[in-house]
Amino acid sequence: MNLQELEQLCACAGVSGCENAVREAIIALLPKEATHTIDPLGNLIVRKTGTAAGKNTVMLCAHMDEVGLIVTEITEEGYLSFAHVGGIERRGYLGKQVLAGKRQVPGVIGLKPVHLLEGDEKENIPPEDSLRIDVGAESREAAAALVQPGERVVFAPGLTCFGDGYIKARALDDRIGCLILIELLRQALPYDMTAVFSTNEETGAGAAQAAAFALAPAYAIVVETTTAADLPGVEGTQRVCSLGGGAVVPFMDRGTVYPWDLYETAQTLAAAHGIPMQTKTKIAGGNDARSITTARGGIPTITVSVPCRGLHSPAVVMQQKDAEAVLQLVRALWGELTQK
Amino acid sequence: MRQMLFDLCGATGVTGLEREAARLAAEYLAPLCDAVRVDPLGSVLGSKAGEGAHILLEAHLDQIGLVVTGAEDGGFLRAAPCGGVDRRLLCGQEVTVHGTEDFFGVIPASAPHLAEKDSEKALPATALLIDTGLTRAEAERKAPAGSRVRFRTPPVALGEHRVTAPALDDRAGICALLRCMELLQGQRHAPVTVLFAVQEETGGAGAQAAAYGLQPAQALVVDVSFAQAPGVPATLAQGKLGGGVMVGFAPVLDQGMSERLCALAEQSDIAFTREIMGGRSYTDADKIQTTGSGVPCALLSIPLRNMHSAVETLDLRDVEATAQLLAAYIIEKGAAA
Structure with missing residues (x-):
């Protein structure tokens, strides 16, 4: 896992519908033997020829977009009003720095100071329509020269490595999945490989469905991140999965009921290759698998995820060795399904 | 200036x-x-x-900042406010722990998929955690109770005259x-x-x-x-x-x-x-x-x-x-x- 490349991918602003910078960065990292096309919805489709064609086309998929904010209005005082794009952790952006619009203008999301709060205000998170982004503009005109309604806003912090092999960054969901696919495409391949870097996953709009229609694969593997709630005070199944527990393969989430035979295949392959694997102990989350599964009359799809703490917040945390387990398991599953 | x-x-x-x-x-x-x-x-x-x-x-x-009060399994530190801290702002906040050495930590944000009701509430004072990425023993050694913690947000200029830090x-x-x-x-x-x-x-x-x-x-x-x-x-x-x-x-x-x-x-x-x-x-x-x-x-x-x-x-x-x-x-x- 090349951490510098991960940092580069996470630094790209790519809130849903504005994935251009991410797509450019991925293209720059592809091996020269790979060919790519961009479909009408902005999905990046990459193909690499292997030693043989392989029996089946297996669509590998990771999404390029990230959750963030969208500017809805500039107020008379020069503040930006905003709405959420994707399922954001509402508490995550309070009191944090952001980068607004195409020019990546630094701004902050502040709150009424703690000293001035009364009663319940101390305990409740104010609704987002009462919050504003302050970019230092002193009038509507000054702000409008920096950013326009409809432009996106990302969280500012970059990537930091800490502790024993832990990584903290903004858009690990799903830039880590993108990097895993890039790494796979760089390997010597026994069969032809098709990888989709999709748009608009976080909005649930499912641009991946269009890519699946066009590619008509026999199977699909979604490479993702998923929520780990392995914190002190969270017990049993509520923990969902754990950092350091290996690749996460769910049998079901809130978007997809996965084919049981594919789930079993993942377990068998993980055991055979000694790859750490875990499942999700709570039916939670959802991803592009829901869009791909229903494309073209049905495409059996499986998801392999990197467990992450603080998903959809400015500070997503993962462990490097889990990403390595995901890479190994995806490679094994891809080989198996290609020849199934 | x-x-x-x-x-x-x-x-x-x-x-x-x-x-x-x-x-x-x-x-x-x-x-x-x-x-x-x-x-x-x-x-x-x-x-x-x-x-x-x-x-x-x-x-x-x-x-203002936080003060370490103990460690938990998984290498999380427990912390308490040091001065008047706004608990609504702590989720996902990056920090520097000033223990026997200075090191990075982050206050975990639970995911919205799981805790829709929690995301309407400030973090309770009794539930302030810092993810250190260390083992519990290492976390205890590097950040004994009483260690201070500061927000790790860098100073940035906002436009011509304003600054944030x-x-x-x-x-x-x-x-x-x-x-x-x-x-x-x-x-x-x-x-x-x-x-x-x-x-x-x-x-x-x-x-x-x-x-x-x-x-x-x-x-x-x-x-x-x-x-x-x-x-x-x-x-x-x-x-x-x-x-x-x-x-x-x-x-x-x-x-x-x-x-x-x-x-x-x-x-x-x-x-x-x-x-x-x-x-x-x-x-x-x-x-x-x-x-x-x-x-x-x-x-x-x-x-x-x-x-x-x-x-x-x-x-x-x-x-x-x-x-x-x-x-x-x-x-x-x-x-x-």
Whole structure:
């Protein structure tokens, strides 16, 4: 896992519908033997020829977009009003720095100071329509020269490595999945490989469905991140999965009921290759698998995820060795399904 | 001035652990004073001779943060607020833990997929955790209980005049005093002692102890105060970013000094507003005025948004206005002597 490349991918602003910078960065990292096309919805489709064609086309998929904010209005005082794009952790952006619009203008999301709060205000998170982004503009005109309604806003912090092999960054969901696919495409391949870097996953709009229609694969593997709630005070199944527990393969989430035979295949392959694997102990989350599964009359799809703490917040945390387990398991599953 | 302020905000000074901020502030202060010393509680004092009655200039060194109270399985630290921390802002906050060594940590944000109701609530004070990425034993060794924790957000410029950083409360005050001392160089002025006090955020012990030994004729305290902001109307916040220095009026403050400061500001064309408080000022002025046989105090405040957060925001022009007014007052006192 090349951490510098991960940092580069996470630094790209790519809130849903504005994935251009991410797509450019991925293209720059592809091996020269790979060919790519961009479909009408902005999905990046990459193909690499292997030693043989392989029996089946297996669509590998990771999404390029990230959750963030969208500017809805500039107020008379020069503040930006905003709405959420994707399922954001509402508490995550309070009191944090952001980068607004195409020019990546630094701004902050502040709150009424703690000293001035009364009663319940101390305990409740104010609704987002009462919050504003302050970019230092002193009038509507000054702000409008920096950013326009409809432009996106990302969280500012970059990537930091800490502790024993832990990584903290903004858009690990799903830039880590993108990097895993890039790494796979760089390997010597026994069969032809098709990888989709999709748009608009976080909005649930499912641009991946269009890519699946066009590619008509026999199977699909979604490479993702998923929520780990392995914190002190969270017990049993509520923990969902754990950092350091290996690749996460769910049998079901809130978007997809996965084919049981594919789930079993993942377990068998993980055991055979000694790859750490875990499942999700709570039916939670959802991803592009829901869009791909229903494309073209049905495409059996499986998801392999990197467990992450603080998903959809400015500070997503993962462990490097889990990403390595995901890479190994995806490679094994891809080989198996290609020849199934 | 921006660079000096960014440097000062970058130094750690969580209440009780002001050493790094004290050292840096003392370095800036030394060339502007006759002598600089550190008192028994860790406050920095710089003196400069002059004509007339002795004036104390004060700003506080410390900043809010967290304090480690223990460790948990999985390498999480438990923490408690150190000073008035807003628990609504802590999810996903990056921090530096100042243990046996300094290291990175992050306050976990639970995922919205799981806890839709939780995401409407501030983190409870009893549930403050820091993810260290270490084992429990390592976390305990590197961050024994009592270790201080600071927000790790970098200082950033917002447009031409505004800046955002943690610890602007009250490094902006320190910055204003340093700038004032620059303005006094080569001028006839009253004798001054500059006090950068520890432990304001936990009640003002540093200022109280230091002022006792100085017995000044008057004190001018510089702190931050509330500025209007989104969701913060003028009824709650009398300051305005870019509106100039706020001159405090309160029962605990010396009315004559406050009025003189306003007159001087008008006379010298320094932007200012009045800040009216009905009782105490909730700054170190409250402690200084009752030390020894009593010290008449004035309070100058720099308007600040998002106080006690990692994105405190101010306008540099207001810091300059504060320094200008302080210098004008001290020069006037020296001329009268």
